Structures are given as C-alpha cells and as structure tokens.
Amino acid sequence: MSSKNDSVRLRSGAWRISLWATLAFAFGTSLVFAGLHRFVANDIQRRSDAWLSGEVEVLGDVAERTPKDRLYGRVVSEVAELASKEVPDKLRSGDSEGESENDSVFFLQVGADGSPQLWVGAGNGVANLKSIRASHVEPDVPFHLQVKGFDIPFRVASVRMDDGSSIYLGLSERDELRVLRNLRLRFLSFGLLIVLFGFAIVFYTTRRMLGHVREITEAASRIGSSDLSSRVPTTQHNDEVGNLARTLNRMLDRIESSVHQLHTITDSLAHDLRSPLTAIRGKLEMYLSIGIGVEEGEPIVSAIDELDRLTEFLNTSLDVAEAKADALRLSRTEMELDELIRVMMDLYEPSMAERGLRMQLRSAGPVRVFADAALIHRLIANLLENEMKHVPASCTVVLHLQVENEVAKLVVEDDGPGFAEEICSQVFEQRVKGAGSKGHGLGLAFVEAVVRAHGGVVTASNRAEGGARLTILLPCGMDHHEQEAAPVAVFAG
C-alpha cells in the first residue's frame, strides 16, 4: 500500500512544477544577492578609500612640514605607524595585532628621481615600489595594487609633494575580502534555505491542487458503463479545479440521462413485445394441454419453438444494442471461470459428441473474475454453440484458460475451416455471418458486447495451421479501482 502511494507521489506532476518554480526562484534570489554584494563591496571600498585619502594627506602634510634632517625618517615613520593602527575596519586579523611589523599597511616615500626614500611596513618595500612603478598612477585617486609576494592586493592612495617626491599609503584588502567572503557565505546558506523553503511550499500547494485533479481522474475512471450514478468530488473553491469537477459532473448528468433514456426505450420495447408474446405462448400451450394428438399438436409445438427463438433473439438484440452504446447493465459477482467452463463443457459434451466434435480444456487452474454471472454464462454458451454450428465433424475444439497480469485470457481454437476471408475482420458486427450459417448473426456480436461491457477485448483470427481462433481478454475485476481509490484520502484534506 505504502509503496503504491510512493510510486503515485513520484509520478506526480508536482515535482516538475516545483522544480521549475524553484529554479526560477533560485535565479531571482541569486540576482538580488549579486546586487546586494556589489553594493556592499563598493561601500566598503569607498570607506577605505576615504580613510586612505585622508591619511595620505595628513602624512603628506607632516612630511612637508618636518625638516629634512636626521629625525625626518623617524617622525614620518611614527606618524605612519600611528596611522596604520587606526585602520578603519575593526575586523583586523588577530595575528597582526600588536606587532610592530604591520603587513596590512605600508608607507612609502619616493623621491623625485624615483628612488625609495622612506619605507614603513612589512619587508623592504622593493616589491611594492616595483609594482607601483609598473602600474599607471593617477594622483589623488586611490588605486588597486597587486604586489609580488603578497597573496592579497593593496589599495593605495598617493600624494605628490612640492619637492617632486611622492608619498604612497597602502592598505591591505584582506579585511575587506574577508567581510565580503563572510557575506557571500551567509548569502549562500540563507539563499539555500529560502530556496528549499520555497520548494517545499510550491510542492505542497501544487501537490494539493493536483491531488484534487487526481481525485477527479480516479473518480471519473471508476464511473464505468455499469455505474453512472456516482460523481467526481467537487470542492467549494471557485478555481479551475473546482470548475473542472463541476463541468465533468454536468457532462455525467447528460450522459446518465441519455443512457437512462436508452434503458427506458429498450425496457419498454422489451415489455411491449414480451407481454403479447407471453399471451400468445400461453394460449398455444393451453391448446396443447387439452390433449390434442401428436399430429394436430405439431404446428403448435413448432410455433412455440419459433416464439422462444424470437424471444431469445429479442433479448440478445437489445443486449447487443445496449452494449454498443456502452450502456449494458452489469450486476457483478465474484465467479470462477475454470469451474464454469468445465460445467459448461460437461453440458455441451454430448451435443458436441453427437456432431462428431471433440473438446479439450487446457487450463492453468482457477481463474477468479468479478463479472456478471448471467452474461458470462451466456457468453461461454455462445462460444461453444458457435463452434458447434460452424465446425464440421471430426474436428477438435480446444479452450485455453490462463491469467496474465490480472487479465483472464480465454482462447477458443478449432481445426475447422476458419473464418471466411470476407467476414474475418467483422465477425463481431451484428448480423454478420458466414454464407452457409443458419444462425441469426448475433452470437459473436453478443460475445463482443459482453466482453466490452466488462472492459475486455476479443479478437478473431485464423490460425496459421488452419482453423479459427477467438481470443478473449477479460480484466479480473475491480480490485485495481479499490486499491487506487485509497490514496485519495491522503490528499483529500
């Protein structure tokens, strides 16, 4: 039961819809996050640029005012050191804190001739100078600097002094990158969470919606020719699904009323014909019973026989007509085909033997079907009578009975002349019969009608080795409906 439920869930269209919706949702969220990321990155850069510009100006000021004596280097270095301690970002790396050699900030003064004059920072500044020389520098605009030997690039601001020398103040982008990395991490996990949540919501709602659709489908498939009175479940919502259910039900109302009309017509036809038949037959029988001789009685007896044949013809015609309109009324019970066929063969065996026919049953054991017993009895009888009427003496009729995938398969074969070429494709049509046939041409039409009313298929063919073959496939029952009906409750809420 649960595995059946699972497979129903897996086949649901809700997966596809939720997947597409989630993809669209994920794409939208990542666009928003990309925009936010860009904005934050720009903002951080602007702040650090503002700090850099301010500091480099102060340093330039200090450098200009300090006399170029022995103390010049010390004074400027200290000011630069001090500046590096007030790096604007609080997220400084712990290992660099408190160390005199600060690798997140550097200070470089380059003379007018391009030679380094003063260096404060990690290393000796040669690599930094080289990189600065290599890059195109615009004064007063902070720029990006990748230094050989450092994984993380610097942001550098510069100021040109009156004496032609330049002062460069560099700030490592390490903290900025770390902030952005953290931000991305959070965005990613948060986004993933939102997308999953969105998927769940979309899946749940489409699942519920499609659950209603599936309920309708299942209910509609249960409404067969034998049961037109049930209706698909409706919801009180005025949405598409509710409309679908109501439209289906209106359609069923119309079908039911036309089928009802058909029944009324066939019933009254049957009634109107049967009542006079009853009266005629009864009167004829009364004449017989007053004890007239065999000679005088003969025409009456044959008239009664004709009446009985007429009645049977009437019954079968109406059955076939109703079945063609998918309106044959079934009253299903559980029955066992193997035993039924054995009894039926027992009944027909003497007649067959009298006509010089042999009969065999090859059955794989009991076959249970949920079907209309009276109709199935007549179906088997029709099949055997059909063989008796059309197969010449000393032939063999073989019946094969087996079950394949919940479908009962009955094959009737003979080694007679087979179906005539001109009628082979239409043996199940009413009134179609072989040239030499004495029947009324309803036998196989009735067989097809009954099989169809039970949701089965019957095919006629000629065997390659000669003779006719009729194959009847009959679903074993309504079990699959009952089994499929159960999961409806899961999503009915």
Next chain:
Amino acid sequence: MRMAYHRSMQLLLVEDELEIQGFLKASLADAGYVVDTAGDGKTAESLASVKSYDVLIVDLGLPDQDGIDLILRLRQMGVSSPVLILSARRSVDDRVRGLEQGGDDYLTKPFALAELLARLRNLLKRKATATTGPTVLRVGDLELDLLKRRATRGDEVLSLSPQEFVLLEYLCRHAGRVVTRSMLLSEVWGMRIQPDTNVVDVHIYRLRGKVDTEGREPLIKTLRGVGYVLKER
C-alpha cells in the same frame, strides 16, 4: 392433470394485462388452484388484507405501483406467503434478487406454463416441508440411493456418470411433474441460459438410453414444446 392436494390452494394473481391474466387464471384453475385476480396494486392489497393466500403471483409492471413495492408493503402487512414474481423487464433488479434469496421465485416473460406451474409447486413444497428428504428415491422399479450414489432398475445396476445421476435425481424428485429445459439448466447445471441448440435434449437421450433399456417400460417421457416428465405408466 388435477392433483388432490392442489384443490384447496388459494392463489392471488396480480397482473394488469387482461389477456395474460385470462389464460393464466384458466390454466391455474385447471391445475386445481382457487384463483383471485387483481389488476393493480391497490386491489391486491385490499384482497390480501381480508383473505389469506397460499401463494401470490405478482407482475412487476403494475399500472399504479411497482410490483416490488407492493410485495414489500404486503410483507409489512404481515403477508408471509411465498411470491412468484413475473417480469417483462430486461434486467433483473437487485431488489428482485433480494426477494429471490428470501425464498420467493422469479420468472421472465414469456414463460412456459409448465414452468410456472412447476415453480409454484416448488414454492408450496418449500413452504410445506423444509425438512431433509429421504435418502432413497423410488419411481416404479427405478431406485436411487442418494448416499451411495447408486441407481438400480429392478435388479440391474445402472452405470451412470455423476452428471447423469444428478440429472436423474432431479427428475425423480419431481416424478410425475413436468420439468422444463430451463429448469434443468438452472437446477442441474446452475446456468441461466437459453441455448439455441438442443443441449439438454441430448443429455436426456443419453440418460434414456441407460434407464429405459429395451424391454423395460419407458419412464422418461418427452412433452413436446414443454419439457420432460418421469413417471410410471
């Protein structure tokens, strides 16, 4: 054929078609029943409320109400007599099936008179004796031992197939009474079919070949257009 125990049997026939009512009444009277007739449900109700009938024959298509409703109403009124339902309808209503299981019987129009009479007798017999029958059936010098499943004619043991034994047993149980082909089909084989061909006749011929051998008095008789009867003389 008049039979003594039928004479006092009171029967109510509810049928609106006057022609059918006419010949049924005549045939039933001829068979020894005292027949009252009603053309609609109301008349039937008032008749049944003042008189007690042994058996009722009710047609389902009455002008004023459905035959099943009439039967259910009569049951509520305390009428417990068995009912033989006649119907010209095509499908057997589930409610009719219900009544059938309750001990009533059902016959589709058109029917053989013999069958109607046979079913009436069955209904009355069912009412009279619900006890188990004898274990040995005798008709003339034919004897069926139901326990040993052995049939003898005089001192000769008949070699019958199990199916032939069941058929002969049914004929013996209804000895002296007509059994129709459709009765044999439904009671012996359990089939409600009306074959185009003479399947039942062939069984009877075979059985007759074993039971009524040369030099013995024939017991199984054919009533043409009606059915068979097993009887002496």
